[in-house]
Amino acid sequence: MNKNIIFNTACGSQNVGDYIIYDSIKREIKDIITNDFLVEYATHTPISHWYQNTNKNPLYRYCQEAQYKFIAGTNILQYHMMRPWANWNVNICNCAPYKNSILIGAGINPNRPAMDTYTKHLYRKILSKEYVHSTRDEKTKQVLESLGLRAINTGCATTWCLTKEHCAKIPTVKAKNTIFTLTDYKKDPIQDQLLINILLENYDNVAYWVQGAEDFSYLKSLKNTERITIIPPHLAAYQHALADGNVDYVGTRLHAGIFAMQNLVRSVIISIDNRTRDMKKSYSLNTIERRDIHNLDKILKSNIVTNININEKGIKAWKGQFQ
Numbered sequence: 152m153n154k155n156i157i158f159n160t161a162c163g164s165q166n167v168g169d170y171i172i173y174d175s176i177k178r179e180i181k182d183i184i185t186n187d188f189l190v191e192y193a194t195h196t197p198i199s200h201w202y203q204n205t206n207k208n209p210l211y212r213y214c215q216e217a218q219y220k221f222i223a224g225t226n227i228l229q230y231h232m233m234r235p236w237a238n239w240n241v242n243i244c245n246c247a248p249y250k251n252s253i254l255i256g257a258g259i260n261p262n263r264p265a266m267d268t269y270t271k272h273l274y275r276k277i278l279s280k281e282y283v284h285s286t287r288d289e290k291t292k293q294v295l296e297s298l299g300l301r302a303i304n305t306g307c308a309t310t311w312c313l314t315k316e317h318c319a320k321i322p323t324v325k326a327k328n329t330i331f332t333l334t335d336y337k338k339d340p341i342q343d344q345l346l347i348n349i350l351l352e353n354y355d356n357v358a359y360w361v362q363g364a365e366d367f368s369y370l371k372s373l374k375n376t377e378r379i380t381i382i383p384p385h386l387a388a389y390q391h392a393l394a395d396g397n398v399d400y401v402g403t404r405l406h407a408g409i410f411a412m413q414n415l416v417r418s419v420i421i422s423i424d425n426r427t428r429d430m431k432k433s434y435s436l437n438t439i440e441r442r443d444i445h446n447l448d449k450i451l452k453s454n455i456v457t458n459i460n461i462n463e464k465g466i467k468a469w470k471g472q473f474q
Contacts, residue, residue: 332402
């Protein structure tokens with residue numbers, strides 16, 4: 152029986168959106184690892200310390216013997232890893248368990264103008280040279296190729312189920328109710344207040360899903376929130392609310408919007424960072440820049456066609472290398 156590893160990017164996260172990504176990835180690779188033994192390690196905490204890798208303990212042996220090691224998406228890469236950040240708590244001294252890992256739908260956070268030498272060395276030690284990596288967008292694909300690695304722009308694994316047949320079932324006209332999100336670490340009180348006002352004018356019922364740890368506190372700092380219903384910060388609660396059958400999604404949380412589309416809900420994602428913009432270039436997400444929120448009323452009242460245009464050929468090719 153083969154041994155496999157998934158490096159879990161959701162465990163320990165303060166963002167429920169990471170569970171949307173992680174659950175989608177586990178669903179997409181179940182055929183690859185069916186009947187095999189699977190261990191999950193969290194990326195948010197160190198798997199082991201350097202001194203633990205100096206002897207062949209059970210954890211070390213399992214990581215050495217694993218057939219496949221998958222890193223489960225998210226915005227996990229960056230240009231500067233000298234100071235490990237929360238999403239991926241790894242450094243050159245404790246990276247041995249990650250050796251020969253394969254990325255699935257991963258993206259990069261452009262936290263520096265260019266990737267430094269240390270980070271390039273770290274990624275070359277960690278990432279597989281044998282297998283083709285799956286990236287969230289074209290920019291990340293090009294970064295991996297610049298490191299001498301092979302990659303396919305498959306899009307985020309959350310979008311792989313958004314086929315033409317699936318998207319055709321998503322309504323095009325405005326619903327009676329809406330669910331919206333805001334982002335605690337990307338605040339813009341002026342534009343976000345305008346968003347709330349527009350939603351209250353356009354929908355009979357407005358609900359707010361708390362995706363991030365500080366999202367609720369941020370909402371309470373804004374005005375006109377008395378009529379807004381709060382959806383608890385659990386994926387099951389959000390999915391239940393989406394099942395209303397007469398609801399739109401509007402918000403700054405990218406994966407809340409993608410999850411809504413997975414559940415056949417018309418979605419408008421508000422762009423606030425590189426992730427939405429990079430994915431829009433390849434996959435035609437229905438988005439609006441936050442600085443253009445004043446145009447949202449017109450967009451909501453128009454027909455919105457969902458056509459994600461996923462790279463089915465690329466997804467099939469990436470999965471095919473494991474057969």
